[in-house]
Amino acid sequence: MSLYPGRRVDNMIRNADARWSAFAPDSYIDINYRISGEADLEIVRLMRDHFSRSFAGTTARPARGVDVGAGPNLYPALAMLPWCEKITLLEYALPNIAYLERQTSGRGFEPVWDAFWDVLRKDAAYEDVEPRSRFGEVVQVERANLFDLDGWQRWGMGTMCFVAESMTECPAEFERGVRTFMNVLEAGAPFAAAFMKESEGYIVNGIRYPAFRVGAEGVREIMGEYVEELVVHDLQHTVREGHEGMLLALGRRKSSCS
Numbered sequence: 001m002s003l004y005p006g007r008r009v010d011n012m013i014r015n016a017d018a019r020w021s022a023f024a025p026d027s028y029i030d031i032n033y034r035i036s037g038e039a040d041l042e043i044v045r046l047m048r049d050h051f052s053r054s055f056a057g058t059t060a061r062p063a064r065g066v067d068v069g070a071g072p073n074l075y076p077a078l079a080m081l082p083w084c085e086k087i088t089l090l091e092y093a094l095p096n097i098a099y100l101e102r103q104t105s106g107r108g109f110e111p112v113w114d115a116f117w118d119v120l121r122k123d124a125a126y127e128d129v130e131p132r133s134r135f136g137e138v139v140q141v142e143r144a145n146l147f148d149l150d151g152w153q154r155w156g157m158g159t160m161c162f163v164a165e166s167m168t169e170c171p172a173e174f175e176r177g178v179r180t181f182m183n184v185l186e187a188g189a190p191f192a193a194a195f196m197k198e199s200e201g202y203i204v205n206g207i208r209y210p211a212f213r214v215g216a217e218g219v220r221e222i223m224g225e226y227v228e229e230l231v232v233h234d235l236q237h238t239v240r241e242g243h244e245g246m247l248l249a250l251g252r253r254k255s256s257c258s
């Protein structure tokens with residue numbers, strides 16, 4: 001049953017209604033990542049420390065990682081780089097897939113991502129990794145619809161940043177997005193999931209994209225069921241009007257959920 005039974009369900013923009021085929025990666029990067037904001041740098045620091053702690057200082061690369069709804073954001077994959085023999089970027093919008101494929105090509109990813117690597121490499125597990133060649137070696141891009149991933153429990157670590165709440169206004173689709181992410185992770189998998197807090201939606205290149213308004217309690221309520229040692233960081237920074245900060249959930253996937 002939905003956790004949000006009282007919400008209006010009419011006139012909502014659902015995931016399938018939004019113009020994902022017109023998503024403009026360069027504009028999205030300009031708005032969110034071209035100048036690396038304090039919130040994203042803090043998210044990268046927190047992810048780095050969480051993954052480093054979870055793998056207890058080893059740099060063996062046994063894990064297969066996934067970033068769900070990767071969009072044109074490389075920092076989640078960069079944060080998983082020392083720990084993975086393979087990282088899959090799952091994405092639905094074709095312009096974002098084209099962007100990601102260019103970043104994995106022989107020329108290496110574009111310099112905008114260096115500011116995030118500079119934060120990561122302050123941890124010993126990252127400092128000897130050559131990010132461009134390793135990224136090209138281990139990262140692969142796949143087109144997927146999040147809603148088709150039910151039952152794909154196959155990844156040993158994972159990230160999902162600004163996806164479940166930033167792809168729909170519909171509470172049931174938000175909830176399903178979070179549950180699906182938790183269910184693609186194997187027992188014990190460390191993960192990081194970021195959410196725009198109380199977002200009213202966002203505009204990329206003149207096109208409006210939907211969002212579901214969620215706060216820290218809403219995230220805890222759904223994720224608590226799946227997660228050991230769940231921590232939800234409530235970051236106060238905003239990157240634009242129309243949201244109240246960012247949330248970062250960190251933990252490990254439980255072995256069973258009752």
Ligand SMILES: C[S@@+](CC[C@H](N)C(=O)[O-])C[C@H]1O[C@@H](n2cnc3c(N)ncnc32)[C@H](O)[C@@H]1O
Nearest residue numbers: 069070071073092093145146161162163166167
């Ligand atoms: C706000 S962007 C977030 C992108 C990126 N993860 C980031 O951290 O900036 C939302 C992303 O969700 C993707 N998306 C929307 N609907 C999806 C679906 N049904 N399955 C998978 N990805 C989807 C969009 O294409 C877009 O890349």
